[in-house]
Amino acid sequence: MSNAEAHIDDRPTKPAMLRGLRCKCPSCGEGRLFVKYLKVADTCPSCDEELFHHRADDGPAYLTILLVGHILGFVIHFMWVQFRPEPWVMATSLTIGAVALSLYLLPRMKGMVVAIQWARRMHGFGHNG
Known part of the structure; x- marks a missing residue:
């Protein structure tokens, strides 16, 4: 194995990615990735890995919308076929479900995007060892 391959692997x-989905540091898996709801810590409190390089931008929001849309599509079909609720009941419950699921998934998707960038040494993550 060449030196360049060892550096990448x-x-x-x-x-x-799994650590990022758990909102943990992609390097050690111990420290918290976020200091607030979506504010990525500048460094990991456990291993001092620099995390401020990330450029998550709109990726986490896109992934969250994609997942929530697919999940709710199934739920809409299931609710309508099995229960035939009143439209206002269905709209209210699906709205609450969509908001709750979005709030749950958004930091996890951002953690995953930051972790992918860290693992692939993107946006300055390659300079810190």
């Missing part, structure tokens, strides 16, 4: 993507 020392940050496996899958474990980093």
Whole structure:
């Protein structure tokens, strides 16, 4: 294995993504990734890995909308076929479900995007070792 390959393989993507989904540091998996709801910590409190390089932008929001839309599409079909609720009941319950699911998934999607960037050494993550 060449030196360049060893340098790339020392940050496996899958474990980093799983750590990001748990809102943990992609490097050590111990420290919290966020200091607020969606504010990424500048450094990991456990391993001091620099995390401020991330450029998540609209990716997490797009992934959240994609997942929530697909999940709610199934739920709409299931509710209508099985229960035939009143339209206002269906609209109210689906709205609450969509908001709750979005609020739950958004930080996890952002954590995953930041972890992928860290693992692939994107946007300055490659300069810190």
